[in-house]
Amino acid sequence: MTKVTAQLSVSVDGFYAGPRHTGDGDWMTSAESAGFFRVTRWVTDAMAWRERQGFAGGERDTNSDVVAESFEATGAYVMGRRMADGGEVPWGEEPPFRAPVFVVTHRPRPRVERKGGTSFTYVTDGVASAVEQARAAAGGRDVAVAGGGSLVRQVLKAGLLDELELHVVPVVLGTGLRLLDADLDLAEKEAVELTPIRVIPTPQVTHIRYAVRGRAPLQLDDRGSGGGPTVVS
Template sequence: MTKVTAQMSVSLDGYYAGPRYQGGGSGWMDSAEAAGFFRVTQWVLDAMAWRERQGLAGGEQNVSSEIIAESFEAAGAYVMGRRMADGGEEPWGEEPPFHAPVFVVTNRPRETLVRKGGTTFTYVTDGLAAAVEQARAAADGRNVAVAGGGTLLRQVLWSGLLDELDLHIAPVVLGTGMRLLDGQLPAPIELTPARVVPTPQVTHLRYTVNDR
């Protein structure tokens, strides 16, 4: 059965990046937002499974790498925010790591972007629910993975569309930045712990999202 899943690396105090970068152009890499983001995702960058998807050699073959490989294998389609899609377009290059259809939630129309390796970016302008529904249809029975960023993940969770949430907790306190689970809710959201995998670099937590 197709599930809508999401995952995010966060600091111990709940931030997935440093303070939001307000500039433009290539300055993001030198910003506080990028510094926080790369700190909490260091475990990903070091993993063999991630590096292989990027066409890079090396990396560590460990339980974290196995979890990354598992998530790629489970996903038949992705949903993504426009800011992340725009920011990743150049670094991902001609063969992005998804190897599956990606549906980008946006207010700005754009023609479908076709890349090597089976990745396509379809820009959906009629809302989050429509993007998720299109991704379900394209996933061919596999999962729909919410690829970020944090604002979109929050919207999917808040709207009741999410079935499973993976949090990867890096052992660092950032103190400030972009917090994942921020904002007012009409009602509490109950989750059931489904998996805990501790490692020295990161603790992997999986939750099943219950009905409100």
């Protein structure tokens, strides 16, 4: 049964990168990348990630197992245009996905085939269409929303996300690009309810996987003062 999943490394204050890089300078030395590199360091250090990139070394530990599990569970990816553009050169001829990738973009572009099973299909008719195409291509495995953060937010907002895993990195960045910023179109006293279904603590990062239950009204309660049931509607 194919699920639509997303996972993102975030700081304790919810940022997946430093403040957005604009202008001419080198992204690699920007404040945006400094934040991004900090919260994704546990990935870069993981042997399972390094093997996919063709790099030596790395740690064979719980964090590496989390990366490996994620690669194995995923049959197709949905990706934002900015992330796809940014990765095109560094990912090279044999990108680490080894699965079809559907890029949400406004600019039509022919499908690109890479070595190792990765392809990039550019989808111009919206997020829901990209998710549907990825579902059809996933061969019964999961569809992973690879990022960036604004695409994850769009998929959540559209009610299309089944699971969200946050890799919470023990750092406070103070500023940057925030995954859960305020454009979820929630009504007053409305929220998105989740259920934690797996928590894996490690010294470098706390992995918390949530099932997304959906929108629900915030219920008032009586602070327990009646001595009866605490939550009243």
